Amino acid sequence: MADTRDIELTVNGESHAANVETRTSLGDFLRHGLGLTGTHMGCEHGVCGACTVMVDGEAVRSCLMLAVQANGHEVTTVEGLAEDDGTLNALQAAFWKHHGLQCGFCTPGMLTTLTAFLRDNPDPSERDVREAISGNICRCTGYQGIVDAALDAAKTMQKGS
Amino acid sequence: MKPAPFTYHDPTTADEAVALLATHEDAKVLAGGQSLMPMLNMRFVVPDHVVDLNRIDGIAGIRDAGDHVEIGAMTRQRDLMRDAVIAAKAPIIPAALHWVGHFQTRNRGTIGGSLCHLDPAAELPCLMALYDAELTVQGPDGARKLPFAEWPLAYMLASIGPDEILTGVSVPHWGGNTGHGFVEFARRHGDFAIVAAAALLTIDGGKITRAAISIGGADVRPIRLTEAETALVGAAPDTEAFKAAAEIARGIEAMSDAYVTSAYRQRLAATLVERALIAAANNLAPNANGSA
Numbered sequence: 001m002a003d004t005r006d007i008e009l010t011v012n013g014e015s016h017a018a019n020v021e022t023r024t025s026l027g028d029f030l031r032h033g034l035g036l037t038g039t040h041m042g043c044e045h046g047v048c049g050a051c052t053v054m055v056d057g058e059a060v061r062s063c064l065m066l067a068v069q070a071n072g073h074e075v076t077t078v079e080g081l082a083e084d085d086g087t088l089n090a091l092q093a094a095f096w097k098h099h100g101l102q103c104g105f106c107t108p109g110m111l112t113t114l115t116a117f118l119r120d121n122p123d124p125s126e127r128d129v130r131e132a133i134s135g136n137i138c139r140c141t142g143y144q145g146i147v148d149a150a151l152d153a154a155k156t157m158q159k160g161s
Numbered sequence: 162m163k164p165a166p167f168t169y170h171d172p173t174t175a176d177e178a179v180a181l182l183a184t185h186e187d188a189k190v191l192a193g194g195q196s197l198m199p200m201l202n203m204r205f206v207v208p209d210h211v212v213d214l215n216r217i218d219g220i221a222g223i224r225d226a227g228d229h230v231e232i233g234a235m236t237r238q239r240d241l242m243r244d245a246v247i248a249a250k251a252p253i254i255p256a257a258l259h260w261v262g263h264f265q266t267r268n269r270g271t272i273g274g275s276l277c278h279l280d281p282a283a284e285l286p287c288l289m290a291l292y293d294a295e296l297t298v299q300g301p302d303g304a305r306k307l308p309f310a311e312w313p314l315a316y317m318l319a320s321i322g323p324d325e326i327l328t329g330v331s332v333p334h335w336g337g338n339t340g341h342g343f344v345e346f347a348r349r350h351g352d353f354a355i356v357a358a359a360a361l362l363t364i365d366g367g368k369i370t371r372a373a374i375s376i377g378g379a380d381v382r383p384i385r386l387t388e389a390e391t392a393l394v395g396a397a398p399d400t401e402a403f404k405a406a407a408e409i410a411r412g413i414e415a416m417s418d419a420y421v422t423s424a425y426r427q428r429l430a431a432t433l434v435e436r437a438l439i440a441a442a443n444n445l446a447p448n449a450n451g452s453a
């Protein structure tokens with residue numbers, strides 16, 4: 001019989017209760033259990049960064065965490081990033097403006113990674129940004145648009161605060 | 162790419178964890194999951210039981226104990242990079258962690274997980290060799306302590322039983338005018354190093370009074386360059402002394418693999434040891450009276 005547990009967690013501000021198989025990754029639970037398919041599973045062994053979400057505000061790979069380990073914690077996915085009225089936030093708007101995405105597969109991981117990074121490093125250099133996304137693979141953009149977007153978003157966010 | 166079924170346990174004390182390991186065949190300990198979860202996902206490891214240490218309070222955290230720093234096995238790599246005690250007493254740890262994976266993996270990865278996983282190129286084992294840190298392991302018969310020198314038994318195999326857990330490490334504080342250097346060479350930032358070198362130097366009156374050098378990635382376990390350390394003590398911290406140490410590094414036993422030959426690793430070791438020593442001599446405490 002499958003080993004399962006009851007868990008309770010908050011995702012994008014909403015609380016959820018679920019019964020999960022203990023071997024289920026947090027990423028698979030978000031996608032299949034909650035239907036939040038914005039989080040993308042790429043390599044499923046920690047290398048590509050596509051599955052990055054924030055747990056208690058810190059960026060982590062959701063393929064390397066079990067759903068049961070998120071019990072009692074707060075998760076933010078790409079679906080939780082936009083402004084309350086549904087418009088793009090500063091980082092998302094900068095991605096749009098600077099062509100920070102093409103196919104979009106890496107984008108949820110880039111956005112969650114950079115959200116945590118820019119909160120802790122509001123005035124980063126280009127090198128800092130490149131290092132921050134060194135664990136996120138993008139096959140399309142060549143990274144330039146992503147780096148430009150992050151630097152531009154940092155400026156916008158500093159003006160805004 | 163999904164783990165095979167297992168039974169999950171999340172004990173809240175180290176005693177409970179050890180008891181679970183002692184009573185369950187084929188159990189695997191889960192710490193930060195940054196090495197184990199990939200192996201579970203790929204089914205390289207198919208345990209019947211997973212014992213998660215993440216809910217145990219007592220084995221995470223950093224404590225200043227004067228002449229040494231005690232670090233709980235479940236302390237996250239991120240917390241080591243942000244901690245004031247570590248920054249003051251063992252600043253080479255955050256310097257090296259900068260090279261460990263990516264900030265997302267450091268948010269979950271633990272020091273204990275890295276020491277137990279014991280990848281030959283991992284930075285933290287290289288540092289524990291540098292300090293010859295003391296490890297504490299808890300098993301069914303209680304706790305035992307051992308120096309890091311006795312920890313690696315073979316390739317990715319630590320001196321720990323299937324019913325034991327690593328609970329912490331004690332890192333000695335080097336006082337005086339001590340500087341540190343950590344350098345590595347990897348193909349991309351965040352990759353495991355091909356070779357890494359770490360150095361500590363204490364300098365007094367223009368002379369080296371204490372030295373430690375370790376090399377990671379070259380062999381199956383971190384190497385201490387004791388011959389070079391002995392030669393450095395009493396010498397002035399100058400180019401000549403550092404070049405001599407580098408020549409000793411060139412003579413180490415080194416592995417070859419599909420990417421890199423052993424000769425290439427030896428050359429890297431020489432270059433990186435020299436750079437680590439130069440860095441150490443250049444970042445002494447501000448009141449240093451030695452010439453660097």
Ligand SMILES: Cc1cc2nc3c(=O)[nH]c(=O)nc-3n(C[C@@H](O)[C@H](O)[C@H](O)COP(=O)(O)OP(=O)(O)OC[C@H]3O[C@@H](n4cnc5c(N)ncnc54)[C@H](O)[C@@H]3O)c2cc1C
Pocket residue numbers: 045046047135189190191192193194195196197198214234235260261262263266267269270271272273274275277278280282283284285321325326327328351352353354
């Ligand atoms: C993309 C990526 C890049 C990486 N790059 C690097 C790098 O450059 N350098 C580097 O050093 N590491 C790197 N790592 C691995 C590092 O992130 C891991 O944190 C570390 O190897 C294992 O620590 P963990 O806490 O995640 O342990 P886990 O993955 O949970 O466990 C690792 C092993 O140790 C055992 N174990 C863990 N804790 C204990 C304990 N307390 N007692 C007994 N056994 C225990 C487990 O059973 C398992 O066998 C990388 C990982 C990823 C995903």
Ligand code: FES
Pocket residue numbers: 040041042043044045046047048049050051052061062063064
């Ligand atoms: S899917 Fe998690 S890092 Fe690639």
Ligand code: FES
Pocket residue numbers: 100101102103104105106107137138139140141
């Ligand atoms: S936009 Fe296609 S992978 Fe990044």
